[in-house]
Amino acid sequence: MGLVGCSQPSSSFQSTISPDAGPNLNTTTGLIDYLQVEPTVRHVASWDNPYGQGLVIETRHYRVYTTLLEPLMLRQVPSFLESAFRAYQRQLPEPVSSSEPLVVYLFDSRTAWEAYTRDTAGENAEIYLQIQAGAYVADGVCAAYNIGRRQTFSVLGHEGWHQFTQQYFTYRLPSWLDEGIATLFETCRYERGQFVFQPTSNMLRLGTLKLQLLEGELISLNELLVLNPGQLLSGYNVDPHGATAFYSQVYALVRFLREDGYGMRLRAYRAMLHGAAHGDWPIEDRLLDVAADRQAVLTVGWNIQTSQALFGYYFGKDLDAMNAEYQAFCRKITYPIQLKAMHIIPAN
Structure with missing residues (x-):
């Protein structure tokens, strides 16, 4: 990475x-x-x-x-x-x-x-x-x-x-x-x-995100939430750069939850992390048992179900509508970024 x-x-x-x-x-x-x-x-x-x-x-x-x-x-x-x-x-x-x-x-x-x-x-x-x-x-x-x-x-x-x-x-x-x-x-x-x-100055993540937008390869929010490390290492959708794309998009997603709409989701974002820190997530016990057991393997299924449950509870279940807002945010934060000769540079 x-x-x-x-x-x-x-x-x-x-x-x-x-x-x-x-x-x-x-x-x-x-x-x-x-x-x-x-x-x-x-x-x-x-x-x-x-x-x-x-x-x-x-x-x-x-x-x-x-x-x-x-x-x-x-x-x-x-x-x-x-x-x-x-x-x-x-x-x-x-x-x-x-x-x-x-x-x-x-x-x-x-x-x-x-x-x-x-x-x-x-x-x-x-x-x-x-x-x-x-x-x-x-x-x-x-x-x-x-x-x-x-x-x-x-x-x-x-x-x-x-x-x-x-x-x-x-x-x-x-x-x-x-x-x-x-x-x-x-x-x-x-x-x-x-x-x-x-x-906001992470040019590597912003530059990769800009390239994804230009090439029309942005991963949808529905897909992004359920990806797991195994998929990243093998290349998402047979893409050897899938891991780089994933990191850039989850970078943008966390910023979106914190910053978009003057921080309208920031309170929910912090509540989600508070729940993780103190053992208070409102999701199924079987998912919580795995989350709390650091010896248990985090499976693809656990990652999918936990991601969907958490996101639905804290941010709403209409992912299609939120995906449009997320992609607009991605375009906004990458607008000043220029790509030149494969080197990522900030715009003057």
Whole structure:
């Protein structure tokens, strides 16, 4: 899955630290001294592990095990994660309790990430190793590796939402909702020591959506709600780019529910997420039992029935009428987007 990332002023990458002016950043001891003064960092220590020199960094809501020791990027990781956590909480009408830290493994290379995955993922390791660039969440733990600052933070923002719901929500979410919300955290800017997420600037999703509209290949709301990850990996309707189309459309769908008509569906959207977090969805018990059991497999049938039941209850059952409004919203948000030489750029 391609991602876009987080921007920042170029001056933020300029180090004013000289070898004689501070800690030796070529050693873990020096990095500990360098990081422990960061406002979001509560504790830093060496991490003994088989994958390379490493650190463990603790913040209010995260514990990060990392072999990524590039100083300027590393110092932003704690702030990014805490900014993401606050953004996840803002999806809800009221914050969820968060006593246990979220665990992240961030490796300096794919080689180290692959070794960790083989050591910890058991029979699922080969599935995760098919990921071309990025991260995954398994058993509430996020495992990522460095693919460049922007894309690494984009992946962490996306996968971090999945981790957040695994840790704190009573119910698992259907595919369209879980993945749609995750795309809201793929793009951000760095400002005054914090990261501000900008879903309206997600040019990858907007550009793909624009292309779908131009080619007349927009997936209808009826179909979009019932798609599942298995269909995406195999290519929707024999389309090898089906997954990309799906992510762009669920990105637009979540924005539609939050923004369309001056936020007329926002209250229902938040009520739906509140129900997921606190175990209060008004749908059939047999669907709720699976949603609450994280060891149970989420089947195609569960995804279809749960999606239809939730959408019907919170947003109404006239999907044909809403589909027209959704497609109009897609045209509206992609109107300024220009496609040029296969590169997605914002209009001037």
